[in-house]
Amino acid sequence: MQKRNLRNLLPVMAIMLSVAIFSACGGRSGSESSDERRAARAARVDVLGAGASFPAPLVTAMADEYRQATANRVTINYQSIGSGGGIRQFVEQTIMFGMSEAFLSDEVMTNVESSTGGRAFNMPITLADVVATYNLPGISKGLIFNSEVLVEIYLGKITRWNDAKIKALNPDQNLPNLPITVVHRSDGSGTTNIWTSYFSRVSDEWRDRVGMGTSVNWPVGVGGNGNEGVAGAVQNTPGAIGYNSLSYALLNNMSYGYVINAAGNVIPPSFAATTEAANIELPADTRILFTNTPAPQGYPIAGFAWMLVYENLDKNNAIANESEAVELIEFLIWAITDGQELSEGLGYARLPQAAIDRNFEMIKQLKWNGEKIGEKVLNRVLNS
Amino acid sequence: MNESTKEILERPLHGVYRWWGDRVFLAVAVILGISIIALGVTMAWVLFREGSMAINEFGVWGFMKGRVWDPGVNFVFGALPFLFGTLVTSIGALAIAFLPAIAIGIFIAEYAPRWLGGIIENLIHLIAAIPSVVIGIWGIFVFAPWMREKVYMPVFLWASENAPSLLPIIGTPIGYGMTTATIILALMIIPYTTALTRDAIRQVPKEQREAAYALGATKWEVIRMAVLPYARGGILSGAILSFGRAIGETMAVAMLIGNKNTFPFSIFGPAATMPSVIINEFREAVGNLHLSSLMAVGLALFVISLIVNLIAAYIIRKHSITGGQAV
Amino acid sequence: MKTLRRRQIQDKIMEGLLVVSTITILIPLLIIIAYVVYNGFGALNWSFFTEELGSPARAMQGQPTGLVHTMIGTLVVDFIGLVLAVPVGVGAGIMLSEYPEHKLNPILRIMNDTLNGMPAILKGLLAFALIVKPMGTFSGLAGGVALAFVMIPIIARTTESSLMTIPWSIREAGLAIGLPRWRVVLSTVMPAAKTGLVTGFLIAFARAAGEAAPLMFTSFGNNYLPNHWTGMIFGPVDTLPQRLYSLAISPYAQWHQMGWAAAIVLLSFVIILFVTARLLTRQKNY
Numbered sequence: 001m002q003k004r005n006l007r008n009l010l011p012v013m014a015i016m017l018s019v020a021i022f023s024a025c026g027g028r029s030g031s032e033s034s035d036e037r038r039a040a041r042a043a044r045v046d047v048l049g050a051g052a053s054f055p056a057p058l059v060t061a062m063a064d065e066y067r068q069a070t071a072n073r074v075t076i077n078y079q080s081i082g083s084g085g086g087i088r089q090f091v092e093q094t095i096m097f098g099m100s101e102a103f104l105s106d107e108v109m110t111n112v113e114s115s116t117g118g119r120a121f122n123m124p125i126t127l128a129d130v131v132a133t134y135n136l137p138g139i140s141k142g143l144i145f146n147s148e149v150l151v152e153i154y155l156g157k158i159t160r161w162n163d164a165k166i167k168a169l170n171p172d173q174n175l176p177n178l179p180i181t182v183v184h185r186s187d188g189s190g191t192t193n194i195w196t197s198y199f200s201r202v203s204d205e206w207r208d209r210v211g212m213g214t215s216v217n218w219p220v221g222v223g224g225n226g227n228e229g230v231a232g233a234v235q236n237t238p239g240a241i242g243y244n245s246l247s248y249a250l251l252n253n254m255s256y257g258y259v260i261n262a263a264g265n266v267i268p269p270s271f272a273a274t275t276e277a278a279n280i281e282l283p284a285d286t287r288i289l290f291t292n293t294p295a296p297q298g299y300p301i302a303g304f305a306w307m308l309v310y311e312n313l314d315k316n317n318a319i320a321n322e323s324e325a326v327e328l329i330e331f332l333i334w335a336i337t338d339g340q341e342l343s344e345g346l347g348y349a350r351l352p353q354a355a356i357d358r359n360f361e362m363i364k365q366l367k368w369n370g371e372k373i374g375e376k377v378l379n380r381v382l383n384s
Numbered sequence: 385m386n387e388s389t390k391e392i393l394e395r396p397l398h399g400v401y402r403w404w405g406d407r408v409f410l411a412v413a414v415i416l417g418i419s420i421i422a423l424g425v426t427m428a429w430v431l432f433r434e435g436s437m438a439i440n441e442f443g444v445w446g447f448m449k450g451r452v453w454d455p456g457v458n459f460v461f462g463a464l465p466f467l468f469g470t471l472v473t474s475i476g477a478l479a480i481a482f483l484p485a486i487a488i489g490i491f492i493a494e495y496a497p498r499w500l501g502g503i504i505e506n507l508i509h510l511i512a513a514i515p516s517v518v519i520g521i522w523g524i525f526v527f528a529p530w531m532r533e534k535v536y537m538p539v540f541l542w543a544s545e546n547a548p549s550l551l552p553i554i555g556t557p558i559g560y561g562m563t564t565a566t567i568i569l570a571l572m573i574i575p576y577t578t579a580l581t582r583d584a585i586r587q588v589p590k591e592q593r594e595a596a597y598a599l600g601a602t603k604w605e606v607i608r609m610a611v612l613p614y615a616r617g618g619i620l621s622g623a624i625l626s627f628g629r630a631i632g633e634t635m636a637v638a639m640l641i642g643n644k645n646t647f648p649f650s651i652f653g654p655a656a657t658m659p660s661v662i663i664n665e666f667r668e669a670v671g672n673l674h675l676s677s678l679m680a681v682g683l684a685l686f687v688i689s690l691i692v693n694l695i696a697a698y699i700i701r702k703h704s705i706t707g708g709q710a711v
Numbered sequence: 712m713k714t715l716r717r718r719q720i721q722d723k724i725m726e727g728l729l730v731v732s733t734i735t736i737l738i739p740l741l742i743i744i745a746y747v748v749y750n751g752f753g754a755l756n757w758s759f760f761t762e763e764l765g766s767p768a769r770a771m772q773g774q775p776t777g778l779v780h781t782m783i784g785t786l787v788v789d790f791i792g793l794v795l796a797v798p799v800g801v802g803a804g805i806m807l808s809e810y811p812e813h814k815l816n817p818i819l820r821i822m823n824d825t826l827n828g829m830p831a832i833l834k835g836l837l838a839f840a841l842i843v844k845p846m847g848t849f850s851g852l853a854g855g856v857a858l859a860f861v862m863i864p865i866i867a868r869t870t871e872s873s874l875m876t877i878p879w880s881i882r883e884a885g886l887a888i889g890l891p892r893w894r895v896v897l898s899t900v901m902p903a904a905k906t907g908l909v910t911g912f913l914i915a916f917a918r919a920a921g922e923a924a925p926l927m928f929t930s931f932g933n934n935y936l937p938n939h940w941t942g943m944i945f946g947p948v949d950t951l952p953q954r955l956y957s958l959a960i961s962p963y964a965q966w967h968q969m970g971w972a973a974a975i976v977l978l979s980f981v982i983i984l985f986v987t988a989r990l991l992t993r994q995k996n997y
Binding site for chain 2: 725729733735736739740742744750806821825828829830834837841864867891893896897917918921924927928967985
C-alpha cells in the first residue's frame with residue numbers, strides 16, 4: 001500500500017513542482033507551453049477496470065473514444081479477464097470497476113455491505129445476446145428452435161438433425177440425417193453463463209443436473225476455446241451446433257437459428273429484439289436475469305453486462321483519491337449515454353431507457369467520504 | 385582439489401580484513417543460496433496453503449482420483465482428467481521424440497563434420513529458444529488446421545464409413561486436441577535429450593572406441609557396443625529432463641489441446657493438462673473452492689516435477705562417469 | 712555370425728536413418744521459422760512500433776494500432792527480473808563452485824535443478840501470492856519478480872559451471888600471494904569467468920523473455936502506455952508474450968495479424984540474445 005501512496009503522491013508533487021517552476025519563471029513567455037504540458041500530464045488519470053470478455057470490444061472502444069474526447073487526459077485500461085475474474089478482482093479491490101455478465105450474488109452483496117458500509121452497484125452497460133450457430137449443408141440461417149429442443153440437444157437426448165421434434169418446428173426444411181455434434185465453450189465465459197441460465201430457466205432437469213455458470217460440467221459435446229474455438233469447431237464439422245454471441249456470428253457469416261420465446265413468438269436475433277428483451281419491469285438494483293424474457297417481441301437468450309462499482313467509492317482500495325472517483329463517475333455517465341452510440345457499429349444492442357434511468361438513480365447515490373459526489377457530477381454533466 | 389590447495393584453504397586466517405571479509409562473503413553467498421532453497425519451499429508452502437481448502441474438502445486421493453470437474457452446480461473438483469491428460473501427452477511426446485533426439489545427438493557427435501555439427505547443434509538449441517507462445521500461434525493458425533485437413537478429417541471420414549465403432553476413440557476432428565498437442569510437445573522437448581546425449585557421447589573416452597575399432601567393428605557397431613552403453617546415464621537423464629519439460633509446458637499446450645475438462649478423452653479430440661487448466665481457469669475462477677482446487681492442481685504439478693527432477697538427479701549421479709562431480 | 716557384407720550394409724542403413732531423423736526434426740523447425748518470418752514481416756508496419764493497442768475496433772476499422780506500450784513494458788519487466796535475479800543466482804553459483812565443501816550444497820543443487828524444471832506457471836502463481844495480493848494491485852514489479860524466479864535457477868547453474876571452468880591453480884596463485892579468499896573470488900576468478908557469467912545472464916534473460924505463463928497473473932496487461940512512468944512498475948503492464956497469447960486467441964483476424972507481428976518481434980529479440988550468448992561462448996573457447 002505504501003507504494004501506491006507513493007504513486008498517488010507523484011501527481012501532487014508534480015503539480016507543486018510545476019507551479020513552483022511556473023511562479024519562478026514569472027510568466028516568462030516560451031516556457032509557458034511546456035509548463036502547461038507538464039501540468040496537463042500531472043492531471044492525467046488512469047482508470048483500471050477488468051472483467052467480462054464479451055463487452056470488452058465495446059468497452060475498449062469506449063475507452064479509445066473517451067481518451068480522445070478528454071484529450072488524452074483519462075485513460076481507461078480495461079482488461080478482459082472473464083466475468084468471474086471481474087467479480088473476484090472487484091471484491092479484492094484491485095480494480096476501480098469490474099465488469100460481469102452475471103450480477104453479484106446475494107452473498108457477495110452482503111459481504112461488500114459489511115466490509116465497506118455501502119452497497120455494491122450492478123450497473124447495466126450493454127446487452128449480451130447468444131445465438132445458436134450450426135453447420136448444416138444446404139440450410140442457411142433461420143432454423144427454428146424452441147427451448148425444449150435446444151435443451152434436449154445439449155443434454156444429448158436429441159442426437160440427430162432429422163429428429164421429429166426439430167422437424168415439427170421446421171416443416172419446410174429438408175433436415176439431413178446427420179448426427180448432432182454439440183460444441184460448447186471450454187474456457188469460462190459469460191456467454192456460457194447466459195446460455196446455461198436460459199437452459200436452467202426453461203428446464204428443471206438442466207437446472208438440477210448441470211446448472212448455470214461461466215463454466216459447467218457439460219453432459220455432452222466437445223469444447224472450443226473462446227468464441228472462435230466454438231465457431232471453428234462448428235464451421236468445420238457438418239452437423240455441429242454451438243453458441244456464439246450475435247455480433248460474432250454476424251462478423252463471421254455463421255448460420256444461426258431463430259428461437260421461440262416465452263410468449264410463443266418466433267424471434268430472429270437482432271439488436272432490437274435484444275434491447276426489447278430487457279424492456280421489462282426492472283428492479284431498482286437491476287439484478288435480474290431476463291433470459292426467457294416475458295417481453296413478447298424480446299429475444300430470449302440475452303442478458304445485461306454489468307459494471308460493478310462500490311457505493312462508497314472511498315472504500316475501494318483501488319481508487320486513490322476523490323478526483324479519480326470523479327473521473328470514474330464521469331466515464332460511467334458517458335458510457336451509458338454518449339458511449340451507447342458506438343453499440344450497433346460494433347455489434348451490440350443499446351441499453352433500453354429503463355436501464356439508463358435505473359443507472360442514473362444508482363449514480364446519484366455514489367459517495368466519497370459520505371458526500372454524494374455522484375449526484376453532483378451527474379447534475380454538472382447533464383447541465384453542460 | 386589437490387593437497388596443496390586444501391592446505392592453503394585451511395590455513396588459519398588472520399587479520400580483520402581477511403577474517404571478516406571471508407565471513408561476510410561466505411555469509412552473503414550462503415544467504416543467497418539459501419534463498420533459492422527457501423524459494424522452492426515457499427512455492428510448495430504457498431501452493432499447499434492456497435490449495436488446502438480443496439484438499440480438505442476432497443482428500444488428497446479423492447482429489448487426485450476425482451473424475452469430475454464441475455464448477456457449475458455441484459462444486460466438485462477432481463484432478464484425474466488433467467493428470468491423465470498431462471501424463472498421456474508427456475509420455476506420448478517422449479515416445480515420439482526419444483529416438484530422433486538420440487539420433488541427432490549421435491549424428492552431431494559421431495558422424496557430422498565439425499561445421500555441420502555446429503550448425504545442427506545451434507538449430508536444435510534454437511528450438512529450445514523459441515518462446516512457446518510463438519510455437520503456439522504457429523500451431524493455432526498453421527499446424528492445427530493442416531492436421532485437421534490432411535490427417536484428422538480423412539481418418540475420421542474413413543472411420544465413419546468403415547468402422548463407426550472407432551469413432552468415439554478417434555474423437556471429433558476439430559484440429560485442436562491431444563494428438564496435435566503431443567506432436568508439438570515432442571518437437572519442443574527434443575533439444576533437452578539431444579544436448580545431454582551429445583554431452584554424454586563426447587565424454588566417452590577415445591580408448592573405448594579405439595579398442596572396438598581394433599576388433600574390426602564397423603562404425604555403427606562401435607557406437608552401439610562401445611559408445612551408447614557408456615553414455616546411457618546421460619541419455620536416460622536427458623530423456624527424463626525432457627519428460628519434465630513436457631509436463632510443465634503451458635502455453636503451447638493450452639493453445640492447442642482444445643481444453644476439455646471432462647472424460648472421455650479421445651485420440652484426436654480435445655483434452656486438458658494440469659498447466660493448461662490452471663492458465664485457462666485461474667483468472668476466471670470466482671468460487672473459493674474452484675480457486676483452491678486450481679492451486680491444488682498446481683501443488684500436484686509441483687510434486688510430480690520434484691519427483692521427476694529427483695529421479696534425473698539420481699540417474700546422473702549413479703550413471704555418470706565422474707559420479708556426479710563436475711569434471 | 713553375420714557376414715562382413717551384411718554388417719557393412721547395416722552400418723550404412725543406420726547412418727542413413729540418423730541423417731533422415733535429423734532432417735525430419737529440422738524441417739518443422741525451419742517451417743515454423745519460415746511462417747513466423749513470412750507472416751510476421753507481412754504484418755509489421757510503422758504504426759506497430761509507434762501506436763498503442765486500444766480496442767479491437769481500431770484494428771478492424773483500419774485505424775493505426777500497435778504495440779509500442781507492449782515492447783516498452785516487456786523491456787521494463789524483463790530488466791526488473793534480471794536485476795532481481797542476478798545477485799541471487801550469482802551468489803548461489805559462488806556458493807556451489809567456490810565452497811564445494813559446504814553442507815547445504817547438495818540440497819541447494821537439487822532444489823535449484825528442481826526449480827529450473829518447474830513449470831513457469833507455478834512461478835507466476837507464487838509471485839501472485841507474494842506480490843500481487845499484498846500489494847493489492849497487478850504490477851510490472853510482480854511480473855519482474857515472477858520472471859526472476861524463472862531466471863534465478865538458470866543463472867545459478869551457469870554461474871556455477873562457468874566459475875568451475877577456471878582452473879584451481881588461479882585461485883591457488885591468488886591465495887599464495889596472501890589475498891583472502893573473497894578477494895580471490897571477486898578479483899581473480901569472477902573476472903576470468905566474465906564471459907561465461909554474462910552468457911549465463913543472457914541465456915536466462917532470453918528464456919524469461921519468452922515466458923507468457925508467469926505474467927498472466929502478475930503484470931496483467933494494459934492497452935495503453937501508463938500515464939506516469941511509475942505505472943510501469945506499480946501498475947499493470949503489457950508484455951509481448953502475454954499480449955501475443957491474447958491476440959492469438961482473440962476472435963479478430965486483424966489481431967491475428969498483429970499476433971504474427973508480435974511473434975516475429977519476440978522471436979528476433981530472443982534469437983538475438985541467444986546468438987550473442989553463443990558468440991560470447993565461442994570467443995571464450997580460444
